[in-house]
Amino acid sequence: MLLCDFHIHTKYSDGSIELNKVVDLYGQAGFDAVAITDHVVNKDSSIGKLAHRFRYTVREDNFIEYMEAIQYEAARAWSKYGMLVIPGIEISKNYIDSDKSAHILLLDLKGFVSACWDYEKIFLEAKRQDALTVACHPHTMSDMSKDTYHLWNNRDRYAKYIDAWEIANRDDVFNVVSLKKYPYIANSDFHKARHLYSWKTLLNCKKDVGAIKQCIRHNKGVAITLFRN
């Protein structure tokens, strides 16, 4: 089984650790596949504007640099640890109202996707790029983070676009998601070193990006584990 984490932030957005150190942290711990998913935040709300003001977001003007840095680290991680590093982003539509807010992971992304677009446009662009779409932390979280309910509250409308739902995020498990029997994965939502020890995904597939995407989409051979030291 491949030990995986598909929701990781670095200093390119609001993570506290540089990209190369994050890759080393996971490589040294024996992970098989990780995805770097820094925030791309919307600009059409006061919260979003703040994120842009303090540069807690990947922007269109530094997206290429961000992707190149991930590609460089991916090559290094593969040669040193045999670990896959998948480029991605977390589309973060943040509003005061939790019911309007949503975060979406786009994994194995090739081009920039703006968080200001409407949901349908984002999903369609992700499909066009053959990126994996994951609805992240779709339900109530136990920490002080702002909840993001929009995708879950509108699941009948969006489920067809979403490849997997985050059934567990860091220390939380979302039982309501499990009851719907949607495809699922579990991630750390890594921002600090201690977040390494949290929920993770186990995949029974070959260690390559295509096989991993297929495994998640088909939701066969997927398990979750609470990774503890």
Add this chain to the structure above:
Amino acid sequence: MVLFLIFATLSIIGLFAYTAQIWAVRSYRSLHTAPHSGENNSCTNFFPPISILKPLKGLDDNLFDNLESFCHQDYPQYEIIFSLQNENDPAFKVARMIKDKYPQKNITIHVERCSSGLNPKVNNLIPAYRISKYPYILISDSNVTVRRHYLKEIIRNMATPGVGLVSNLIRGMGGYSVGAVFENLHLNTFVMGSVSFLDRFLKMPCVVGKSMLMRKTDLEAIGGFMGVKDVLAEDYVIGKRMHESGKRVILSRHMIDNVNEYWGIRKFLNRHTRWGKLRWQIGGAKYCSELLCNPVFMAFLPLIILGPTRLTFAFAAAVSLCKAMGDFIIGRRIGTDLKASSYVLGPLKDVLIGVIWFVPLLSNTVIWRGNRYIIGKDSQLSSCPETGISSWRYRIFDTIRARVA
């Protein structure tokens, strides 16, 4: 004023003691780095095969690199035995990756649940020792990284008649979090200084358990691992017994690295509380010297007891500055990678160490790898009672600890 003068005198004595430790580190390094370096030591032609026993439990910072550094040894014949208690340990996967990456190396991953004693590290070592093939064994903790000539450097000491055990000085490296910086500062100053001082000036045998090389015959002559299965400081007891059996215990020239990158402050405090309890049980009254050798804590006591006056504040600041400069000198001398700004945290670390110095006087239990033990004389372990009145004491402590956490 009398109280201030007492603490001021103790602080100044502490600074002098620390100066002696700096001197010991300097002389140790100059003695051991000048004539030999790396491959030049191959002139001894003494390269017996070595079994490296690596007890693994959980993920240490930098674990992959730590284990990998043993695959890069410039040494003719050696085997590496990664020993674990169960396959679900996250370290198992890392050991597996190393074995797969270096198929040409003689690496064994041995998983066996052994509960011969109370010391979990020794429980891990007993099966590894049993399957080891070679006459020399090297016990090496999973949290150390070594350079290419490590084995050559340490084995050459075994060619000297009478040597029974070779250990190494430890240098703290890395440090991205405050807890990790504290740990590295403490390893590089207090631990490095004390071990160098005892070894160079007092000729006391010092064994650092992170790296111990010995012959199987010598270990068996002093009772083997079964003889230390119920002690917390198995390294100290092995060294002591080796010394008593007439064999020399020496520190090698080769400094090994302990990479600590993302420690929390709680982990730092837990480790040094445990080590403090261990030294209190082993050293008894000698343990008091540690407080006297903490000039920063001594200098802060008047500030706390007499209140913040210009005199007490200036004295505490001056002693802190002197101590931080001493830390910096040692750090530069041993070539650690700590940033210059990290040394500002040194006095704060010393105050914390001063506070936890008192804990061993109040408690004789430790929690190690999830188990609670009572420590007795010479760090002899015994299980905590699970029933009866005294068990409630530990349950109450555990509840308070959980609430605070």
